[in-house]
Amino acid sequence: xxxxxxxxxxxVAGLFLxxxxxxxxxxxxxxxxxxxxxxxxxxxxxxxxxxxxxxxxVVSFVANVLVAALIVxxxxxxxxGAQLSTGVVVVLGIRIFSNAAAIRRHLFHA
Amino acid sequence: xxxxxxxxxxxxxxxxxxxxxxxxxxxxxxRPRATRGQLIAALLCGLLGFAAAVQVRANRDSDLAGLRQxxxxxxxxxxxxxxxxxxxxxxxxxxxxxxxxxDTSGSLAALEQARARVRTLGILAGTVxxxxxxxxxxxSDPKGEVQADLLLDALQELRDAGxxxxxxxxxxxxxxxxxxxxHLVDVDGDGAVKVDETLIKAPYQFRVIGDARTLAxxxxxxxxxxxxxxxxxxxxxxxxxxxxxxxxxxxxxAPEYARPAP
Numbered sequence: 001x002x003x004x005x006x007x008x009x010x011x012v013a014g015l016f017l018x019x020x021x022x023x024x025x026x027x028x029x030x031x032x033x034x035x036x037x038x039x040x041x042x043x044x045x046x047x048x049x050x051x052x053x054x055x056x057x058v059v060s061f062v063a064n065v066l067v068a069a070l071i072v073x074x075x076x077x078x079x080x081g082a083q084l085s086t087g088v089v090v091v092l093g094i095r096i097f098s099n100a101a102a103i104r105r106h107l108f109h110a
Numbered sequence: 111x112x113x114x115x116x117x118x119x120x121x122x123x124x125x126x127x128x129x130x131x132x133x134x135x136x137x138x139x140x141r142p143r144a145t146r147g148q149l150i151a152a153l154l155c156g157l158l159g160f161a162a163a164v165q166v167r168a169n170r171d172s173d174l175a176g177l178r179q180x181x182x183x184x185x186x187x188x189x190x191x192x193x194x195x196x197x198x199x200x201x202x203x204x205x206x207x208x209x210x211x212x213d214t215s216g217s218l219a220a221l222e223q224a225r226a227r228v229r230t231l232g233i234l235a236g237t238v239x240x241x242x243x244x245x246x247x248x249x250s251d252p253k254g255e256v257q258a259d260l261l262l263d264a265l266q267e268l269r270d271a272g273x274x275x276x277x278x279x280x281x282x283x284x285x286x287x288x289x290x291x292x293h294l295v296d297v298d299g300d301g302a303v304k305v306d307e308t309l310i311k312a313p314y315q316f317r318v319i320g321d322a323r324t325l326a327x328x329x330x331x332x333x334x335x336x337x338x339x340x341x342x343x344x345x346x347x348x349x350x351x352x353x354x355x356x357x358x359x360x361x362x363x364a365p366e367y368a369r370p371a372p
Contacts (some may be wrong), residue, residue, distance in 0.1 A: 004140075006152030007159045014163025021168045027178045029165045036158040043151065050135050054147030061154050081178050107133060 027076060028069040031088055035068035036061060038092045041099040048106035068092070233275055236289040236360030240275040244319040244354040245326055248281070248347045251312035254301035255342040258294040261303060261314060264335045265294075268318050271328035275319040277356045284308050285358040292360075306360075322350040 021029055039061040046052045068088055075084030104110070174182070232238035247264070249256055261278070265288060268276060278292075279285035286292070286305045295304040302311040318325055326348045329335045339346040 002148040003151040003155045006154075006156035010156030010159025010161075011163045012159075013156075014160040014167070018167065019164055021164060026168070029161060030169070033158065033162045033165050036154070036161065040155060040158060048135055052147070054145075054150050057147070058150055058154065076178060076180070079180060081180055106131070107136070 027081065027085075028072055031068045031072050031085055032065045034089055034092045034096075035064040038095050038099070039064040041096050041103070045099045045102045045106075048103055234289075235362055236275070236287040237362045239355065239357045239359065240319055241353060241355040242274070242319040243322050243352050244273075244275075244317065244350075245322050246349045246351060246354070247316040247318065247325075247329060248349075249312070249314045249316075249339060249344060250347070251301055251314070251344045253343055254312070256301070256312065256314065256339070256344050258296045258303050260335070260338060260342070262294050263338070264316065264329070267328050267335050268316065268320070268325060271320065271325045273318045273320040273325060275356050277317040277358050278305055278310060279315050279317065279358070280310050281313065281315050284310055286310065287356065287358045287360040289360045317354055317356055319354055319356060322352075326350055 039057070042060060043052065043057045046057075071088050072081060072085050075081040078084075174185075177185070229238060233240045247268075249261075249264075265276065265278075276288040277285055278288050286308050288305070292306050297304050297309065302309055303314070304310075329346065329348055331337075336346045336348075
């Protein structure tokens with residue numbers, strides 16, 4: 001419940017504060033958002049599985065974001081940033097779908 | 111790929127919660143409890159929402175500023191290539207335009223040349239009026255002794271002397287433009303000649319454009335046209351003019367069978 005409130009509060013803050021994204025962060029922010037989304041879905045799934053652990057959630061969240069940003073950074077340095085970003089988004093998308101499927105099975109038994 | 115990575119390893123709690131369903135656990139989680147886990151999850155979710163909102167806004171605002179370097183280079187390449195292509199196209203079009211305008215001036219010159227040629231040929235063929243220096247050669251024939259052969263001799267003499275346009279007329283009557291195909295036919299009796307279907311009575315007057323002195327001299331040679339006229343008791347009178355205008359025309363029917371050969 002508090003997590004949902006936090007999510008809404010974050011969205012509202014982002015919409016109303018209108019911060020400008022720093023230039024060095026611009027290539028990584030979209031990937032980081034997708035990675036964090038993946039971590040949140042994973043956390044929700046583990047909650048429904050009854051194995052949620054806040055420490056693991058924090059670590060997986062931060063690690064997901066960092067690894068995604070690192071991959072994009074590496075891709076930029078190698079000259080394949082765009083393709084690698086696409087690859088990361090595809091992989092994270094698949095994970096989000098599988099987690100969403102598990103959550104759906106828990107909630108609707110279908 | 112381990113799709114269960116964010117899912118935590120089974121722990122000893124699993125057995126204790128095994129009988130609870132997912133819905134029960136969600137209901138339990140939704141109950142507001144200020145535990146450490148809930149607070150941290152809220153913080154991270156807030157961070158996610160914040161970042162997502164910022165990114166959506168930034169993505170909507172900027173088109174080029176948010177792109178990475180390789181994308182910018184690619185766009186720049188595209189633009190450069192497109193610009194080069196358009197420049198090449200512009201060069202081609204300008205060359206085509208120059209060619210067309212050049213052709214136009216060339217064809218204008220050719221047209222002017224063709225018009226001049228038409229005028230020249232028209233004078234020779236008798237289809238256009240002509241003006242220039244020349245002579246008037248009047249033959250008075252009171253006794254009806256001048257016939258077509260004598261007129262033809264005079265015409266031949268004038269042609270030899272360089273006559274460029276010739277008109278045969280009665281000073282008070284019909285005029286006929288004399289061209290290459292002009293024919294002269296005697297008419298019985300009354301001192302008249304049929305020139306190209308037109309009846310011309312004496313006195314006959316040649317109006318000739320050419321070098322006036324040469325023409326006059328050609329008629330006055332010993333044994334020439336004027337001598338013969340005197341022998342036949344007719345009178346020939348040559349008058350040199352600085353300007354003679356021949357307005358009569360020879361109709362030029364379109365050829366029925368002949369076509370210009372290429």
